[in-house]
Amino acid sequence: MKSSVITFPGSNCDRDMDVALKKFGFKNKMIWHDDLELPKSDLVVLPGGFSYGDYLRCGSMASKSKIMKSVINFAKSGGLIIGVCNGFQILVESGLVPGVLLRNKYLEFICKNVFVKINNKQNSYFKNINNNVLEFHIAHNEGNYFCTDDQLKEIEDNEQVAINYCNKEGRIEDQFNPNGSIKNIAGIFNKEKNILGMMPHPERMIDPSLSGEDGSLFFKNLINNLK
Amino acid sequence: MLVNEQVALDHGLKKDEYAKICELLKRTPNITELGVFSAMWNEHCSYKSSRLHLKKLPTKGKQVIQGPGENAGVIDIGDNDAIVFKIESHNHPSFIEPYQGAATGVGGIMRDVFTMGARPIANLNSIHFGSPQNKKTKNLLRGVVHGIGGYGNCMGVPTIAGQTSFDSSYNGNILVNAMTLGLVKKDKIFYSKAAGLNKPVIYVGSKTGRDGIHGASMASASFDEKIEEKKPTVQVGDPFTEKLLLEACLELMAGDSIISIQDMGAAGLTSSSIEMASKGNLGIEINLNKVPCRESKMTPYEIMLSESQERMLIVLENGKEEQAKKIFDKWNLDFAVIGKTTKSKKIELYFNDEKVASIPVNTLVENSPMYDRKWKKAKLPKKNKIKKEELNNLKVLNVLKKILSNPNVCSKEWIWQQYDHTVMGDTIQKPGGDSGVVRVHGTNKAVAASVDSSAVYCWAHPLTGGKQVVCESFRNLISVGAKPIAITNCLNFGSPENEENMGEFVECVQGISEASEYLKFPVVSGNVSFYNQTKDIGIKPTPSIGGIGLIKDYKNMITMDLKEIGNIVLVIGKTEGHIDQSIFARSILDEKNGPPPEINLFNEKNIGETLLKLIDNNFIKSAHDVSLGGIITAVSKMCIKGNKGINLKKPKFLINEIEYFFGEDQGRYIVEVTKKNLTKVMDILNKNAVHFDELGVINENELYINEKTKVTIDELKTYNKNWLIDYMSK
Numbered sequence: 001m002k003s004s005v006i007t008f009p010g011s012n013c014d015r016d017m018d019v020a021l022k023k024f025g026f027k028n029k030m031i032w033h034d035d036l037e038l039p040k041s042d043l044v045v046l047p048g049g050f051s052y053g054d055y056l057r058c059g060s061m062a063s064k065s066k067i068m069k070s071v072i073n074f075a076k077s078g079g080l081i082i083g084v085c086n087g088f089q090i091l092v093e094s095g096l097v098p099g100v101l102l103r104n105k106y107l108e109f110i111c112k113n114v115f116v117k118i119n120n121k122q123n124s125y126f127k128n129i130n131n132n133v134l135e136f137h138i139a140h141n142e143g144n145y146f147c148t149d150d151q152l153k154e155i156e157d158n159e160q161v162a163i164n165y166c167n168k169e170g171r172i173e174d175q176f177n178p179n180g181s182i183k184n185i186a187g188i189f190n191k192e193k194n195i196l197g198m199m200p201h202p203e204r205m206i207d208p209s210l211s212g213e214d215g216s217l218f219f220k221n222l223i224n225n226l227k
Numbered sequence: 228m229l230v231n232e233q234v235a236l237d238h239g240l241k242k243d244e245y246a247k248i249c250e251l252l253k254r255t256p257n258i259t260e261l262g263v264f265s266a267m268w269n270e271h272c273s274y275k276s277s278r279l280h281l282k283k284l285p286t287k288g289k290q291v292i293q294g295p296g297e298n299a300g301v302i303d304i305g306d307n308d309a310i311v312f313k314i315e316s317h318n319h320p321s322f323i324e325p326y327q328g329a330a331t332g333v334g335g336i337m338r339d340v341f342t343m344g345a346r347p348i349a350n351l352n353s354i355h356f357g358s359p360q361n362k363k364t365k366n367l368l369r370g371v372v373h374g375i376g377g378y379g380n381c382m383g384v385p386t387i388a389g390q391t392s393f394d395s396s397y398n399g400n401i402l403v404n405a406m407t408l409g410l411v412k413k414d415k416i417f418y419s420k421a422a423g424l425n426k427p428v429i430y431v432g433s434k435t436g437r438d439g440i441h442g443a444s445m446a447s448a449s450f451d452e453k454i455e456e457k458k459p460t461v462q463v464g465d466p467f468t469e470k471l472l473l474e475a476c477l478e479l480m481a482g483d484s485i486i487s488i489q490d491m492g493a494a495g496l497t498s499s500s501i502e503m504a505s506k507g508n509l510g511i512e513i514n515l516n517k518v519p520c521r522e523s524k525m526t527p528y529e530i531m532l533s534e535s536q537e538r539m540l541i542v543l544e545n546g547k548e549e550q551a552k553k554i555f556d557k558w559n560l561d562f563a564v565i566g567k568t569t570k571s572k573k574i575e576l577y578f579n580d581e582k583v584a585s586i587p588v589n590t591l592v593e594n595s596p597m598y599d600r601k602w603k604k605a606k607l608p609k610k611n612k613i614k615k616e617e618l619n620n621l622k623v624l625n626v627l628k629k630i631l632s633n634p635n636v637c638s639k640e641w642i643w644q645q646y647d648h649t650v651m652g653d654t655i656q657k658p659g660g661d662s663g664v665v666r667v668h669g670t671n672k673a674v675a676a677s678v679d680s681s682a683v684y685c686w687a688h689p690l691t692g693g694k695q696v697v698c699e700s701f702r703n704l705i706s707v708g709a710k711p712i713a714i715t716n717c718l719n720f721g722s723p724e725n726e727e728n729m730g731e732f733v734e735c736v737q738g739i740s741e742a743s744e745y746l747k748f749p750v751v752s753g754n755v756s757f758y759n760q761t762k763d764i765g766i767k768p769t770p771s772i773g774g775i776g777l778i779k780d781y782k783n784m785i786t787m788d789l790k791e792i793g794n795i796v797l798v799i800g801k802t803e804g805h806i807d808q809s810i811f812a813r814s815i816l817d818e819k820n821g822p823p824p825e826i827n828l829f830n831e832k833n834i835g836e837t838l839l840k841l842i843d844n845n846f847i848k849s850a851h852d853v854s855l856g857g858i859i860t861a862v863s864k865m866c867i868k869g870n871k872g873i874n875l876k877k878p879k880f881l882i883n884e885i886e887y888f889f890g891e892d893q894g895r896y897i898v899e900v901t902k903k904n905l906t907k908v909m910d911i912l913n914k915n916a917v918h919f920d921e922l923g924v925i926n927e928n929e930l931y932i933n934e935k936t937k938v939t940i941d942e943l944k945t946y947n948k949n950w951l952i953d954y955m956s957k
Binding site: 009010012013015016019020034048049050052053054055108109110111112137139141201203204206207209210211 | 373376377380381382383465466467468470471557558559643644645646647648649650651652653654655666781782
């Protein structure tokens with residue numbers, strides 16, 4: 001399986017993503033934002049970080065960079081794209097997934113482990129995963145997902161919510177919402193479910209010595225689904 | 228502008244210093260030259276009051292590759308890997324403008340590390356604020372934490388450990404010390420020494436603006452009511468540009484075109500160019516019209532003294548300019564050939580085809596002033612006589628609850644949750660433990676780092692305090708199973724012109740020297756920050772020690788959370804119940820006098836090494852050093868972290884319960900061992916003449932004290948966790 005991780009100026013989880021993808025069997029290539037063409041890929045990842053310093057709005061300048069045209073074409077052809085953290089912000093800014101990401105409710109950067117409940121397993125990302133709840137890790141300042149009521153209805157009708165913040169038992173309640181996201185949304189799909197945008201960093205959960213191993217579960221499952 | 232004595236005084240120079248400048252130049256300096264002298268000769272850059280004493284610090288060791296004098300220290304961790312690290316203060320700017328002050332402190336120290344070719348792999352910080360009741364404290368704390376996070380998070384470097392304290396002596400002068408560790412291949416370390424004639428001098432990074440002019444001079448003066456007027460001297464940071472600069476520099480460093488490289492920190496272009504020329508025994512000629520400027524009509528004086536951030540100066544091999552420029556173009560950074568190395572041994576500046584300054588390099592560096600300031604030796608205070616009845620009336624549990632929620636003991640999670648501590652995917656011990664630990668990427672090795680200071684002990688008796696901080700750092704590394712290698716120090720003190728403050732400095736340095744010599748824990752980098760005072764009152768002497776240790780196989784790392792019900796908990800090291808200067812004496816008895824706990828370096832080394840032996844034998848399940856709040860505070864924190872309880876019993880000693888549980892005797896650790904291994908562990912401790920007491924057995928979730936009192940761990944957790952959250956949300 002071939003994957004491509006895009007490096008924007010200011011990306012800083014690109015290496016971590018490269019390490020994770022390779023660990024679980026992807027042949028990964030790092031792609032520079034200024035390139036015009038994506039190489040042939042089964043998966044494209046927009047990594048976390050602070051592309052363009054988060055200036056203007058998080059992800060907005062990166063969404064206009066040269067490579068994004070090729071990424072958008074790849075999306076239209078049904079290619080799989082994951083945007084993590086800043087990558088999610090870039091997806092939102094490019095209109096590839098609906099909604100916006102606002103500043104965290106308590107106006108503070110937050111770095112900690114959280115639990116997320118998988119809402120929809122009818123897609124390449126979560127199909128065949130046994131767990132309903134995963135322990136993931138978040139590290140962000142602008143992860144407060146928001147959309148209009150109409151958008152929300154559409155998202156829910158199309159089952160586009162991928163994961164919600166919850167507790168260990170999978171209860172989705174306000175007290176387990178770290179950033180104020182509407183309906184505890186931690187990640188969403190596009191209508192076709194080939195694009196996944198999420199705030200949590202699965203690439204930081206791939207080793208028992210790190211924050212945990214549920215990221216391993218995610219990547220293993222993903223590559224098996226793609227085979 | 229004509230230069231005279233008054234102008235020199237306004238630049239922070241002393242009368243005799245100005246006279247010396249005129250004598251060295253054999254003429255009156257012009258304003259640009261005066262600016263350059265004032266930047267190089269201020270306390271911050273010249274170390275004029277401290278140099279004499281810093282010479283005493285032990286700086287050599289088997290693993291030391293580079294000691295003080297470069298951008299950062301370098302130590303060998305085997306397999307051609309080396310760690311570059313340093314701690315630096317950014318106190319004055321952070322008090323004036325907490326967000327930018329702290330942010331640029333973090334940016335500055337990271338540049339010091341990647342200037343040497345190392346990729347930063349971890350950040351730490353030591354931050355000290357005034358009393359929580361002081362009306363400025365909360366905003367300063369919030370601003371500093373946001374600033375540190377704002378910069379470090381954007382750079383993608385994990386902040387893995389730190390220290391925060393509150394003390395009214397910092398009411399008018401907070402401390403922000405930032406530390407960075409970087410990883411480099413031993414044969415790819417870059418230095419600041421220029422070499423060769425007619426080599427191009429290159430400016431890269433951000434453009435030069437009018438920010439931070441005289442920042443270094445500001446950091447060399449005391450604060451007064453007019454402090455707000457100094458805001459323009461605080462630099463403004465741009466972590467995004469620094470991230471690009473980091474990647475561009477590392478890309479250039481992968482080749483062989485760099486002769487020397489130096490970041491523009493304090494005193495900007497002035498100190499970076501002079502440093503390079505001085506170390507290479509060369510001259511440097513700069514055409515100031517070539518310097519990329521952010522604002523129009525900047526004068527030579529402003530260009531030379533600007534402290535705009537995210538800039539570097541590089542001496543390149545001839546003919547490599549184009550190749551280097553390509554890299555900086557790719558990263559969208561300025562790249563300009565601004566001058567060349569010369570044989571003149573002078574700094575020669577040109578502007579609009581005119582020579583605007585010509586100063587022999589040695590006058591700025593070797594001939595810079597050095598003072599043997601007067602200092603007063605501190606007496607060891609007399610021991611307090613605390614009445615036994617007074618102690619007997621206190622309930623251990625009540626005291627424990629108060630101490631766990633004391634601002635200086637409570638959990639600092641509110642702070643470190645705002646720092647990205649997991650980016651780079653190698654953080655195997657997060658903040659909140661004894662040391663932060665990161666793996667050396669792609670290997671089995673891990674590096675442990677901690678930062679410590681004990682201002683109260685240093686204030687009570689500087690010599691003992693100085694030793695204590697080094698020992699504390701040693702213990703924090705050992706507690707996670709790391710072998711201590713070397714330290715960096717940030718020496719925060721009041722005015723060197725005050726005999727008592729100077730005495731505190733001299734004796735703390737003496738204490739640090741003695742301990743680091745004995746423990747073979749050399750000082751490889753650091754900085755001095757004087758004039759931390761408001762009006763005439765200095766802060767408590769606060770040397771911050773950043774220690775580095777190595778864990779050969781990261782799987783053997785130790786953490787402090789209690790692991791298993793039924794295991795035995797011991798305290799190793801002797802408990803005599805030293806109460807003076809303890810957090811108990813100060814916060815419960817309101818007793819501020821008396822000597823700090825004694826340091827016995829022989830015991831310190833012996834106990835530490837014995838514990839490492841036990842760890843190597845896989846006998847230790849969890850460990851934590853005993854510091855503020857004594858045994859029971861340390862044990863409680865281990866319970867909280869591990870979500871386990873303990874049946875705690877005081878051995879039958881003569882000393883009182885309170886003294887036993889809350890005394891702050893030094894050189895002690897709490898360790899957890901299995902029942903099965905207990906005899907073997909006791910054998911090793913006995914063989915090495917290490918005293919220990921059995922404290923109790925681990926239970927499910929309650930703390931029993933001498934079978935009389937009990938409390939759930941959840942309740943203790945609440946006391947420990949809530950103070951800071953409540954304080955910040957009020």
